[in-house]
Amino acid sequence: MSGDDNPSLAPPRLFISYSRTDLDRARPVIDLLEQGGFDVWWDGRLEGGENFLQTTENALETCACVVVLWSATSVNSHWVRDEAQRGRERECLVPLTIDGTFAPLGFRQFQLLDISGWDGKPDSAEAARILVAVRAKAGEASPPAAPVQRRPDPVLPAPTVQQTGGLALSRRTLMIGGAGVVGGAGLLGAWQFGLLGSPASAAMSMVVLPFANETGDPEKKYFSDGLSRELRSVLARNPRLKVAAPASSSVEGEDDFALGRKLGVAHVLRGSVQRDMASVRVGAELVAVEDGEVLWSDSFDRALENPFAVQSEIAETVALELVAQIASDTEAKQSLAAQREIGGTQSVAAYEAFLRGFALYELSAGDETDRAALVQFDSATAADPNYAAAHAMRSTMLAAIANNVSSDQSETRRLFDEAVAAAERAVAIEKRLARGHLALGFALNNGRLDRTAATPHYRAAEELAPGDADVLRAVASFHAYGADQALAVKMIAKVLELDPLNARAFRSAGYIALFARDYPKVIADMERALALNPSLASAQFAVAIARLMEGDAAAALKAAEAETGEAYALTAAAIAKHRLGDAAGADAAMARLSEAFDDSHYQQAEVLAQRGATAEALTRLEAAYAARDPGMLWTHNDPLLDPLRGEARFKDLLIRLGS
Incomplete structure (x- = not known):
């Protein structure tokens, strides 16, 4: 049986719609498609005595796709417009412009492939794009012919202008x-x-x-x-x-x-x-x-x-x-x-609110911009309640605001509970949304200190977005808080490969190195981060800890004095001054830390642990755990808490943390 006898084996039929005055420009397209293995119908195939309208209509109704050649002439042709309209109705339209003319109104929602600069040669980039577009629309794999080779052309063509x-x-x-x-x-x-x-x-x-x-x-x-x-x-x-x-x-x-x-x-x-x-x-x-x-x-x-x-x-x-x-x-x-x-939407209002919110999120200028971003994501989810990506970002902003609410524990818990609910909504709508899983993992881990519940969501985010540096950076940090340091180190290396000019990426790498006890790398990564952004908060704090662990208290104090985050600076200074024998200075830094940051139980525990005040340090850690202080995420690998690791109360805390 021949291919013509068996429709499943016959090549897809294409309908070429064009203006007869453009025949010279149409013929190279027809020839290319025929050479590409398609059965091309165009009015040149009409034979004498055929019923023109009936034959044309039959070809138009049975073709795999309608290829329309728009030009200054064809946009004014009622025949071409009617044929294009039928291709649009059948959802099989492939529009090309042969002279740079835009498609007429009613057809501009379709991607218009500009071949006005094509020289007609089948081995050109334009020819390859025509074949890709037609094969995609016709649902046809490339025929077993020699592949089209891209012609090297180091000289850029002169710009063409469309009006x-x-x-x-x-x-x-x-x-x-x-x-x-x-x-x-x-x-x-x-x-x-x-x-x-x-x-x-x-x-x-x-x-x-x-x-x-x-x-x-x-x-x-x-x-x-x-x-x-x-x-x-x-x-x-x-x-x-x-x-x-x-x-x-x-x-x-x-x-x-x-x-x-x-x-x-x-x-x-x-x-x-x-x-x-x-x-x-x-x-x-x-x-x-x-x-x-x-x-x-x-x-x-x-x-x-x-x-x-x-x-x-x-x-x-x-x-x-x-x-x-x-x-x-x-x-x-x-x-x-x-x-x-x-995770998307078809609502323009929801989408624009999402974009405004994300712009504010990226600005990250403090609590004011975080709350303004939340308003936009609220608007996006109100406009489209099934907009999964907007629910995920709404969760992200609720968690960010919760982290900044320092004195009201009930408000912090309420915000984190809302963050969990928003992320759960995102994942329920679209389980393949990496940022939905990431938001849920973060809210569970940081808001409830529930590492066990957070783990599957971080894993899902990693699997769903293996090439997204921001997602991988968050997942790598999560692993660094636990026992899999080797995985965290491997993942952050990939992040730096994808994002080598991002100060925050190097800061994350520095902390991952800190938890892995690789102190020279901590210093190198944080120096790179600070070179990219000299005002980056907490980078100097990590340098100070690394210097302390290396036994250089003077260098640690210098880093503490350069730290832009006051709580970090006071913590490092209190430890460094104690090591240097400046008891008064150490006590003053500790007093200021307790006064200015009444929720700094975890940082106070770090200072007390380094001073040898074991019982008091453990009491502060237990207070931090009761308040669900996100600082507790450091507990498993924080070198400043090493003096406490043999204590039964400390081991009990690790069990409760799921570490």
């Missing part, structure tokens, strides 16, 4: 944009959930730069920043991609390629976003760091009611562009079949 509604946009300057939190689309979901087997040993590396805000309104920077962050989060879930973390990706004062080289990545994804009250226009380009070759670029127009699909489209295309170099076409087809949505 619509009085706006002129350069394809080189209108770069990346668009998105939502509907992450995990297509091949990204497949890689995340193991459909492709183990990742290649050499991952493709990239940095996603912050979007440029080209809205004309500086206050809308939260929107462009949020879009790039969400896109980065989606790409980071792909174990075949090494994606630089947000903090390192946002370093100012470096040009794009210099930053890429500093981060040790091979590719830069960069861009900008424009928007008005009704629509959003975004674009993207993927550039090789080594020679500046533009590997892929495109622009997108969306109604503001539906900007979310752009993130998935960009993420899929970029991942295909990179991962095709290390994965087969069959794997790509398998991954496209696994499209998933993770």
Whole structure:
């Protein structure tokens, strides 16, 4: 039986819609698709005597996808618009622009692939993108033909300009944009959930730069920043991609390629976003760091009611562009079949509130911005009660505020209870949301000192976001509080690889080294953290502890005096001065610590333990445990408490902590 006799073996049929005046531009597309193994229907196949309308309608209704060639002529063709409309209704439309003309109104919610610069050669990057787009829509794996090779072209093409509604946009300057939190689309979901087997040993590396805000309104920077962050989060879930973390990706004062080289990545994804009250226009380009070759670029127009699909489209295309170099076409087809949505929303109001809240969260200027962020996440969950990512961030802010409520234990417990409930809601809505599990683990561990209950959620976060440096940093710190120091050290090394310009990452690495008793590394990591951010709180405190453990009390006191966090500074100074024989100075520091920080039971226990006041130190620790002081998380591995480890009361505390 032939392939024509058996529909399951026949190649997918494509319908080409174009204006007859564009035939010379259409023929290379038709030829490419035919060479790619498709059965291409176009009006040149009509034979004399055929019923034109009936034949065309039959082809349009039975095709796998409708490929529309938009041009200055075809946008005014009623035939082309009708055919495109049917492709849209059947959800099988693949729009191409052959001269840079935008699709007409009604069709701008679809990604428009610009092939206006294509020379018609089948071995070009544009040809490869046409085939990828059509195969994805037609659900067809690549045929067993020789793969298309990308033509080396170190010279960047001159920018092309698209105009619509009085706006002129350069394809080189209108770069990346668009998105939502509907992450995990297509091949990204497949890689995340193991459909492709183990990742290649050499991952493709990239940095996603912050979007440029080209809205004309500086206050809308939260929107462009949020879009790039969400896109980065989606790409980071792909174990075949090494994606630089947000903090390192946002370093100012470096040009794009210099930053890429500093981060040790091979590719830069960069861009900008424009928007008005009704629509959003975004674009993207993927550039090789080594020679500046533009590997892929495109622009997108969306109604503001539906900007979310752009993130998935960009993420899929970029991942295909990179991962095709290390994965087969069959794997790509398998991954496209696994499209998933993770923790997102389809509400613009909820999404914008989420982005505003996240901008305030990242600002992290104290209790005021934390509470302002909470208001935004409250608004997001009110607008969409099933917005899992917003519930997770709401939990994160409640826990942050709880940590800052120093004197009212009942208020602290209430806030942590709300944080647990919000995180449980996030996980109930979407069990695959890494940040939901992370928020729940944090609230249980820090708010209730329940390490046993928190452990499975930290493990889930690690498994669900193996390439997210922020998630891995939190999980590594959690492991460092327990018995698995080797795992914590291994994980933080990966974090530093992904986030080498983040002061907080080095601070976390320094504390992990402290709990592992690697004091030279503590000092080295904290010095690196302070070089990146001289005002970073608690970094000098760790240096002071390391110096104390090395027996250099004078150097410890110097570090204590440089510490910006007063409670940390007083704790280290009280111990260092006692070691140096300055009893009055040590007592004064201890008195100030007790006076200024009435909830500093744990820090007071550290000082008393180092002074040899064992019974009193244990009493302070028990008071800290009763208050559910998060400082108790240090108890298992804190070197300052080593003098207490043989005591029965101390061992009982460790049992209660689940350590």
